[in-house]
Amino acid sequence: MTQVGAPVQGEVLAGRYRLEEALYADAASGHALWRGTDNLLNRTVSIELRVPGGPAAEQMIAEAVAAGRIVHPSVIGVYDAVDEGPRAYVVREWVNGQTLYDTLANGPLHPARAASLVRNTADALAGIHATGHAHGNLTPSTVLIGNDDEVTLVDLHLGGPGQQPADIRALGGLLYAGLTGQWPDVLPPHRTGLPDATRVDGRMCSPRQIRAGIPGYLDALTMDLLDPAVPPPTAADLASELRRYDVADPALSALAVLAPEPATSGPRWTRLGVLVVGVLVVLGVIIGVAALGLPDFGGGGDASPSDKPSTSASAQPGGGPVKVARATFIDGPGGDFAEDKDPGNAVDGKPSTAWKTDQYKGSQLGKFKPGLGLILDLGGKKNVSSVTIAFDHPGATFELRAGNEQPSSRPTDISPYKVISPSQTNSAATTTITLSKPVSTPFLVVWITDTGTNQDGKYQVAISEITVKG
Numbered sequence: 397m398t399q400v401g402a403p404v405q406g407e408v409l410a411g412r413y414r415l416e417e418a419l420y421a422d423a424a425s426g427h428a429l430w431r432g433t434d435n436l437l438n439r440t441v442s443i444e445l446r447v448p449g450g451p452a453a454e455q456m457i458a459e460a461v462a463a464g465r466i467v468h469p470s471v472i473g474v475y476d477a478v479d480e481g482p483r484a485y486v487v488r489e490w491v492n493g494q495t496l497y498d499t500l501a502n503g504p505l506h507p508a509r510a511a512s513l514v515r516n517t518a519d520a521l522a523g524i525h526a527t528g529h530a531h532g533n534l535t536p537s538t539v540l541i542g543n544d545d546e547v548t549l550v551d552l553h554l555g556g557p558g559q560q561p562a563d564i565r566a567l568g569g570l571l572y573a574g575l576t577g578q579w580p581d582v583l584p585p586h587r588t589g590l591p592d593a594t595r596v597d598g599r600m601c602s603p604r605q606i607r608a609g610i611p612g613y614l615d616a617l618t619m620d621l622l623d624p625a626v627p628p629p630t631a632a633d634l635a636s637e638l639r640r641y642d643v644a645d646p647a648l649s650a651l652a653v654l655a656p657e658p659a660t661s662g663p664r665w666t667r668l669g670v671l672v673v674g675v676l677v678v679l680g681v682i683i684g685v686a687a688l689g690l691p692d693f694g695g696g697g698d699a700s701p702s703d704k705p706s707t708s709a710s711a712q713p714g715g716g717p718v719k720v721a722r723a724t725f726i727d728g729p730g731g732d733f734a735e736d737k738d739p740g741n742a743v744d745g746k747p748s749t750a751w752k753t754d755q756y757k758g759s760q761l762g763k764f765k766p767g768l769g770l771i772l773d774l775g776g777k778k779n780v781s782s783v784t785i786a787f788d789h790p791g792a793t794f795e796l797r798a799g800n801e802q803p804s805s806r807p808t809d810i811s812p813y814k815v816i817s818p819s820q821t822n823s824a825a826t827t828t829i830t831l832s833k834p835v836s837t838p839f840l841v842v843w844i845t846d847t848g849t850n851q852d853g854k855y856q857v858a859i860s861e862i863t864v865k866g
Contacts, residue, residue: 403428403445403483410478412436413443413487426452431490434475440490441475449484460486462554466527467732470520472540472550491550493542496570497589500536500577507610509545510574515638516547518567519737522631524552526733526806530559534566535588536573564628568621575603575610580622632736632805636722639740718864721775723751726807726841730765733806739770742859750788752858753847759855760846767810769794769843771803772862779834779866783842786826788858791848795819796829798837813841822848840864 408414413432420429426447434441446453457477464474473489496513499505505513517539524531531538532553540548565583572580572593579590582600594601604615617637620626629637720743725736734754741749751770756762774780783796799813816837817829847857 402447403430408435409443409485410476413441413476413485415443432487434487442472442488442490443485444488445483445485447483449479449481453479453484456486457484459552459554460488462529463552466524466529466552468520468523469734470516470547470549471523471552472548488550491540491542491548493540493546493548495537496539496541496573497536499541500573500590504577504607505574507575507614510571511614511638513539513541513545513547513574514567514571515635516545517549517570518631518635518638520547520549521563521567522635522736522805523733524549524554525557525560525563525631528557530555530557530563531566532559532563534563534570536570536579536590537588539570560631561628564631564634565622565624567631567634568618571614571618572603572622575614575618576606578606582622630805636724636740636805639738640722716866718774718778718780718866720862720864721773723862724771724773724803724805724807725751726769726771726803726810726843728761728765728767728810729808731768731808735768736806742770742862743772745861747786747860750858750860752788753844753856756847756855759848761844762855767843767845769810769841770859770862771807771813772840772842772864773803774838774840774864777836777838778864779836780831780840780864781834782828782830782865783840784826784828784861784863784865785823785842785859786861787823788825788860789848789850790823790825791846792823792844792857793819793821793846793848794823794842794844797841797843798835799839799841800837801839803839810841810843813839813843819845821846834866 403415403418405415405418409432412435414435415430415432417431418428419431420427422428428445428447430443430445432441432443433439444456446456457479460474460477463471464477467473472491474486475489476487478485478487504510517534521531521534529552531549532555533551534549538549538551540550542548562584569580569583572578573588573590576593577590578593579588580600581592594606596605602615602619604610604612621628621634723739723743725733725739727733727735735752737751738749739751742751753768756764761768780798785794795815796817797810797813798816801812816831816835820827820829842859842862844857847855850856850858
């Protein structure tokens with residue numbers, strides 16, 4: 397006997413959604429997932445059904461309604477939610493791809509890919525957290541991987557802000573799973589389908605103990621994220637940290653990509669870069685001294701002070717490059733941070749990558765907000781004499797600002813950063829701003845107030861590279 401309200405292939409729900417293929421069905425719980433077609437808009441959709449509806453479907457409908465208010469390119473869209481009594485259903489965006497769980501069926505991932513996927517997941521999670529919610533169900537089966545490793549989060553069990561730290565721990569679990577193919581059993585039990593993490597003498601092994609070739613900083617970061625004694629970062633800060641750990645760039649060694657942070661306090665995941673770079677600097681000085689045949693630091697040599705090269709940390713040749721430790725997107729009042737996608741592309745030294753704005757409906761950002769831009773962290777106070785910006789087209793309007801305020805993960809207030817150059821109106825595609833005298837600052841801001849139009853006539857601009865000189 398067919399259960400009342402049970403779905404049938406070819407049936408049309410609400411006069412609109414045709415059931416095409418059952419992807420999952422559990423007769424005991426009355427829960428099913430179908431691929432369907434929206435006949436009105438002629439598009440493929442995902443349809444989750446529960447039989448019966450009513451009280452049994454209240455949580456599903458409530459979560460769908462809450463998730464429908466989250467608009468983010470990496471969070472699955474909710475189109476409709478209907479409770480008919482005998483059954484209830486939620487219609488969602490259809491996403492082509494496979495879950496992280498299915499991807500791991502072929503074995504652990506290359507460390508660079510594991511870091512990249514978790515970085516994209518953290519970016520999406522930051523969008524959810526910004527609404528005051530938590531995902532609440534982050535597992536290898538709720539992360540869909542599409543073309544070019546784009547990530548879409550599905551099956552949200554939206555919780556309150558108090559559950560956001562658990563989401564960050566789950567990101568650590570995803571990173572552990574990507575690196576090892578195992579699931580860290582220090583997390584709350586999930587039906588991940590992956591084997592539990594390997595243990596030796598009762599202690600969970602780190603990824604490097606399970607698999608060779610994993611960079612040390614990635615190993616340490618993973619274990620810190622899983623350690624309840626280490627305060628978790630925000631999702632946005634973790635995404636920025638993983639963006640700096642760009643192990644996919646073959647031109648950079650695993651250690652050279654790390655840049656020192658202004659502060660040295662905090663958990664290991666933020667101090668690791670400072671420690672590694674500090675060790676490299678000390679080794680570099682020692683090797684340089686040995687190569688020059690200079691006397692030991694203990695004295696006893698005949699060389700006078702004038703014979704020795706300057707080793708002052710503050711000495712910086714005029715016009716020399718200033719390394720940008722990271723870039724943070726800043727959105728003006730009225731913005732929604734939709735453009736906070738890979739701001740590091742503008743300072744990664746690779747002209748082939750770029751950060752870009754959204755498309756606007758007119759000049760002056762469509763009068764939607766006063767401006768937007770990038771805050772450049774110089775890794776401490778540095779002298780700045782010139783800044784070169786490579787846009788994808790001429791015509792943008794921008795100004796340079798500087799200040800001492802450490803930006804939050806989602807800054808909106810431009811007032812702490814003061815103008816240090818006149819507004820550049822209708823700028824060239826590649827524009828160099830030379831300051832009348834060097835400015836000493838830890839943070840620079842490229843503040844854009846008009847995108848101009850690109851070659852397609854769209855009000856949008858991209859920045860492929862920003863170069864800072866002292």
